[in-house]
Amino acid sequence: MHTERLIHKMLPLNETHRQEIAQIRDQIWRFYAQLKRYKSKPDKSQQKILRHRFDEIFTQKTSYATLNQTLKRIHNNKAELLVVLDRPEIPLHTNGSETDIRDFVKKRKISGGTRSDEGRRCRDTFASLKKTCRKLDISFWHYLTDRLGIGEQTIAPLPDIITERAALATGF
Numbered sequence: 001m002h003t004e005r006l007i008h009k010m011l012p013l014n015e016t017h018r019q020e021i022a023q024i025r026d027q028i029w030r031f032y033a034q035l036k037r038y039k040s041k042p043d044k045s046q047q048k049i050l051r052h053r054f055d056e057i058f059t060q061k062t063s064y065a066t067l068n069q070t071l072k073r074i075h076n077n078k079a080e081l082l083v084v085l086d087r088p089e090i091p092l093h094t095n096g097s098e099t100d101i102r103d104f105v106k107k108r109k110i111s112g113g114t115r116s117d118e119g120r121r122c123r124d125t126f127a128s129l130k131k132t133c134r135k136l137d138i139s140f141w142h143y144l145t146d147r148l149g150i151g152e153q154t155i156a157p158l159p160d161i162i163t164e165r166a167a168l169a170t171g172f
Contacts, residue, residue: 003074003081004028010067020062024071027057035084035092042088050085054078132158136165 007025012018031053038046058075061068074081084090133140138155146155156164 003077004032006070006074007067010064010070012064017062017064017067020064020067024057024060024062024067031057032092039084039088039092047085051078051082054082129158132162136161 004025007021007028010021012021031050034050034053038050055075055078058071058078060071062071084092129143130140133143136158138161143155143158145151146153155161
């Protein structure tokens with residue numbers, strides 16, 4: 001689980017913090033092993049148990065405030081991080097949802113957030129378009145200039161491209 005890196009790179013201030021970090025990392029890796037077992041043999045009855053275990057790990061409190069904040073941030077992404085429970089075909093080590101959210105988080109950190117709902121919607125829309133272009137192997141810059149009418153309009157609308165590629169992939 002890539003989220004474990006957030007905890008792994010933390011610098012403990014004392015021995016207690018070091019032990020708490022080690023304990024939580026151990027819990028995360030044990031949980032990851034449970035997810036791997038679930039992925040190899042999905043069992044709907046395990047979903048509730050795994051979600052509950054996720055909550056236990058990422059809502060616990062320690063004496064290390066920075067660790068608590070990191071656990072809370074990870075817990076806030078629960079739906080994205082546990083998407084494998086509903087879609088076991090998604091690889092755990094390169095969880096697509098985790099990759100998708102990474103660009104968004106980087107941008108949010110750089111910009112410091114948005115000032116309005118309209119700004120948030122704009123940021124989210126552009127992040128989504130960028131990610132879709134990347135998945136379709138289309139230059140985001142070329143897509144934007146094409147949509148703005150700069151130069152030749154050679155790129156089809158994204159929904160058309162997605163539909164076409166899905167049809168090719170399924171043979172319809």
